[in-house]
Amino acid sequence: MRGWIQALSLRGKLMAGIVVCLLLPAVVSFFVSNWFTQDVMKEQVTRNSQEIVDQYVANQLDRMLYILNLLQFDPDLHLFVTELGRMDPVRQPYEIVQTKLKLNKRLDAILASFDPLYLTILLPNGDYWANYSSFDFDPKQLFGKPWYQETSELTHYQTRWVGGEPNYVPNPDGVRHPYVLTLAKPIRSGDQLRAVAVVSLDAAALQKLFSSSKKEETLLITDREGRIVFDKEMERIGTLFPFRDQLPAEGQASLIEVDGEANLLIAEALNPYWQLVSMSPYKQASKPIQAIRRIDFLVQTLCLIVFAGVLLYLTGALTTPIRRLVQTVIRIESGHLDERSGIRGRDEVGRLGFVFDRMLDRIETMVHSIIREQEHKRKAELAMLQAQINPHFLFNILNSIRMRILLRGDAENADLISSLSSLLRMTINRNNEFISLHEEIEMIEQYVRLVNVRLGDRLHLKLSIASDAVLAEVPRFVLQPIIENAYLHGFARKGGTITIHAHLLADGHLNIVIADSGVGISKERLEKLRADLQGEGEAKERASAGLSGIGLRNVYERLRLIYKEHCSFVMDSEPGRGTTITLVIPQQQEEE
Structure with a gap:
């Protein structure tokens, strides 16, 4: 049974539930009620005879009214009646016969579909028309009935309900019922009386x-x-x-x-x-009905209990996999990418669970692939950046050294060559992505010494490095682009002072503050630079024209790529007061 239910589609399960929970109770209730009421059925039909009589009598009366109204409002019938009322029975016998034949032809087709109705049309000229034989009864006797005068004074919208009258027409079998039900109605053209129509129903059927x-x-x-x-x-x-x-x-x-x-x-x-x-x-009258109601109530209650259980079971079978799927989605949303629903089956929900788990496997594979690609990209970018050297800068430096050597040969030039060699060695070395802070500071000192060859000792570097921060690890080339940016833009290639403070925070993060005494940045320009760092602005150039070939946004992206949200990069500046950049770097690279 369970395997058969699982083989059904979701739609099939719903349809089966509807059939079981709705159709089956009705069928059971029908057979049970029929079993207990078969002895009472005849008696109950008899007690409902009033409804049958009510409907039958009402239908018969409606048909009688229909015939009377047809004579008043049907144009052809009304015309025939009007013509008969106007004709002189003595002078126009042929015309009267022809008109009655037309009336017979029209009314016979209508009256044939009803139970036996006796229709009499009493004309003002004393003549009449009837659909029954006048050998046993002269329809002119109806002119003397007391209700005839009352009917002739009614409007054409009114009907005289005469009621029971002695029967004046025998049945075809020769048996005459004592009474007939009779209705009468005036047929008028405006205020002029054209005829009085009388219709009677034989009371034998009633x-x-x-x-x-x-x-x-x-x-x-x-x-x-x-x-x-x-x-x-x-x-x-x-x-x-x-x-x-x-x-x-x-x-x-x-x-x-x-x-x-x-x-x-x-x-x-x-x-x-x-x-x-x-x-x-x-x-x-009420005893059998009350008994049937009690039995029906018990049967319905029992069916409700049984089929409520069936409905709950089917509902649980349908909703449990969906609920598991929702719980899986919630856990995945909270970061558990290894979560799987484990839902299997041949219906729609089972296939959805299987496809959903397979999609999660592919997503997890893609995430790991993207992580590896980003790692390789980061290393390739660092290697590329380390290999980039501004030819114009090297040309100017080497040209200055060459001129000094030509003018005088002293130890200073040897130091300059040594600084240049150290700087080149640091840029070419690609073995380690992370170096200690003091190694990064040494590289910055060599860079400043070479820059001062052109500026004439006008670029000053002040260091305030705490002893606990000297051996802290930082990404290679994380500070040099900031110093180069201050030299190129903060001082506009002129002299100034750059101060570097570094110390370890209580939570183990390395705090580095780089401040320059340059021209500063306006508020609008600063907001634009901050937006560009977040990737919200449109940077015209992502690299400066310095030694490293990378700008501030490249530094920010490298830090975010390495440490994600565990690091911070804050830039503050005011016009005329220089620019300050604060870096907070974790001491251990966060696990991805």
Whole structure:
């Protein structure tokens, strides 16, 4: 079972969960309810007979109204009725016959789709039209009915609900029901009466339907005054319903006492004039329903408990891998690049976990590759920088030495040559990336001595190196570019004083402060230089024209490349007060 679930896709699992948790409870509930209610079904159908009767009677009345309204508002039928009312039965018998034939043809097609309805059109000229035989009953007798005059005075929007009338038309089998339900409506053109249409429904079908209710139940139709219009017991038609004063509002029910027993009384409006009334014993009506409800409640509760467990299991099976994947992402975000989800499977989540872990493996491989490349790049850059010597600078120095040697031969020139040799030796030596601070200071002293050959001892170097910082290790050529930058830009190739302070901090970091007495830097220019160091500005040149061939940004990038965020490079300057650069370098290179 577990293997089959894992083989499904995520969509398949969701669909299976929906089918199991929604469709199966409904199917189980249906069969269980059907099992317990099969003995009560017939009785329940009988108790719902009011709805059937209500719908049937309402439909029949709607069809009767439809026929009457059709005579009023259908242009062709209205025209036929109007023409019949205008014709003289004595002078125009042929025309009357032709018009009635047209009316027959039109109405027969409409009335054929309904239950037997008896339609009579009473014309003002004393003539009539009927869809039934006039041998047994003369439709002209309807002119003498008391409701005929009332109907002829109504507007064309009104209908006279006559109610139960003695039946005047036999059924095709020759059996005549005692009553028919009758409606009447005036057919007018403006204020002029064209005809009175009378439609009647044989009550045989209603009698059969009403008789299907149980003996202890009462089912009947009354008008708004409580007079019985139709009942399965014919002798009650035309009498007053004894409980008419206790009828509830439409859509509601009331309990009344009949012979010491509670009865449920319901009234539903069939139209504005008639209503369907039902009265049945309350206990007998509600007992089966209450039993069914209790059984249904127990079944639904049991299904809910079972399928809630199934749903929780499926939900857990779906969400556990996703939760593990989220936890893996969180740990990777915190820096644990070696973390893996370990999620496997043949569905979408399993494939996602596998691809995600494989992507992490590739990223880790790429990171190590980038680290190695950066290390090689750093060493290659240092080697390149060490090999770069400004030919013009060497030419000027060598030319000065040559001129001094020509003019006089003393020990000073030998010192200059010695300084030049030491400086060249330091630049050419590529064995060590890190040197001690005192070696870097010696190289700076040689560089200053050579610069003073051109300036005439106007570039002064002051050193304040603490004893605990002399042997501290620094990257090769980390200070010389700063001194060269001060000489080229701070003094504009003129004289000045450069001071170097160095000491170890309490946390073991080496603190180096290089200050010059140059012209300084404006606030705007300083902000631009700081932005350029951070890689936010646009540096026109990343190298100065000095011995090393690298500028301040190169020094900053080397420090960040070697020590990352564990070092600092701070530049401060004011116009006329020189520039100060502070370096804080760890004594041991941080592990990557």
